[in-house]
Amino acid sequence: MDISFVIPVYNEEGDLLQLHSEITAQMAKLGRSYEIFFINDGSTDSSLDLIKKLANEDGHVHCVSFRRNFGKSEALSAGFKRVKGKYVFTLDADLQDDPSEIPAFLAMMEEGYDLVSGWKKERHDPLEKRLPSKLFNATVSWMTGVKLHDFNCGFKCYTKECTEELDVYGERHRFMPALANERGFKVGELVVNHRARIHGKSKFGLERYARGFLDLLTVTFLAVYTRRPAHIIGGVGVLSLILGGFCLFLSWLLYFFGNMKQVMAAVPFFMTALAFIVFGGLAVFLGLISELLVARSRTPERTIHSIKEEF
Ligand code: UDP
Numbered sequence: 001m002d003i004s005f006v007i008p009v010y011n012e013e014g015d016l017l018q019l020h021s022e023i024t025a026q027m028a029k030l031g032r033s034y035e036i037f038f039i040n041d042g043s044t045d046s047s048l049d050l051i052k053k054l055a056n057e058d059g060h061v062h063c064v065s066f067r068r069n070f071g072k073s074e075a076l077s078a079g080f081k082r083v084k085g086k087y088v089f090t091l092d093a094d095l096q097d098d099p100s101e102i103p104a105f106l107a108m109m110e111e112g113y114d115l116v117s118g119w120k121k122e123r124h125d126p127l128e129k130r131l132p133s134k135l136f137n138a139t140v141s142w143m144t145g146v147k148l149h150d151f152n153c154g155f156k157c158y159t160k161e162c163t164e165e166l167d168v169y170g171e172r173h174r175f176m177p178a179l180a181n182e183r184g185f186k187v188g189e190l191v192v193n194h195r196a197r198i199h200g201k202s203k204f205g206l207e208r209y210a211r212g213f214l215d216l217l218t219v220t221f222l223a224v225y226t227r228r229p230a231h232i233i234g235g236v237g238v239l240s241l242i243l244g245g246f247c248l249f250l251s252w253l254l255y256f257f258g259n260m261k262q263v264m265a266a267v268p269f270f271m272t273a274l275a276f277i278v279f280g281g282l283a284v285f286l287g288l289i290s291e292l293l294v295a296r297s298r299t300p301e302r303t304i305h306s307i308k309e310e311f
Pocket residue numbers: 007008009010011012041069070071072075091092093094096154201202203204
């Protein structure tokens with residue numbers, strides 16, 4: 001199998017048939033083997049019926065249908081578990097992503113990328129969506145060190161290995177390039193044609209950016225801390241203990257050797273020392289507890305390292 005498509009669908013009845021025919025037309029031109037997974041994420045319109053109809057007529061089409069709406073990340077994750085293709089495309093079902101970009105993606109993948117992410121350079125969305133998106137992308141880029149313009153574009157192409165290793169849950173679909181980069185996959189960007197939504201409506205409002213920023217904290221936190229939490233959290237603790245020790249030493253010096261006025265100054269130094277020492281001690285314990293969590297949650301399937309080749 002050459003190519004797999006994973007398409008999350010949440011109430012997109014207006015676009016499914018056209019999307020299917022656009023993909024089919026592209027794949028006919030390319031002449032490569034492919035499969036299409038529609039992940040029905042609890043649609044309440046006729047989307048599921050349409051997918052059933054497509055699956056009956058076209059052997060390339062498969063469907064996973066959720067019992068209720070679980071979100072885009074879960075939908076992608078269900079797709080990633082099932083795909084067989086060497087390359088795995090994800091694209092939105094609302095026709096905003098243009099299947100005629102498929103060959104351009106493939107060309108980049110053949111160059112050796114593990115993940116190519118679409119960049120909606122000329123975006124056909126309202127301004128109140130584009131502005132926060134710019135800010136969001138700049139922040140993610142800065143915090144994760146992955147230099148992309150558009151993290152959240154639904155149109156992406158992955159190697160199969162990359163989809164196998166990335167754990168998409170919650171709303172982590174916004175950070176796939178960052179997660180892939182963290183594991184050492186080669187991540188690239190491709191300017192894609194973006195179309196306005198014609199049918200249906202957007203499933204994400206502005207609250208996505210608030211959640212996105214919180215997720216950004218978790219993602220960067222996990223990236224840095226999972227490997228050696230005690231070194232980082234505990235490190236802050238040790239620093240605090242050293243500062244505390246220094247303040248304590250100063251307060252004793254003042255207390256035992258100072259004149260009347262200097263003895264008074266020993267008190268604030270002593271208090272400060274106490275605060276640093278208590279905080280430092282707690283942080284060291286916190287570091288140890290997080291080491292315990294990491295040690296307990298290590299499973300053979302989900303390693304921190306990522307292997308490219310083995311002989
Ligand atoms: N989607 C989904 N589950 C959800 C929300 C969205 O599967 O809970 C799908 C949706 O059907 C579409 C894609 O995710 O195929 C992107 O959604 P949308 O177009 O609303 O996002 P936007 O273009 O506004 O970023």
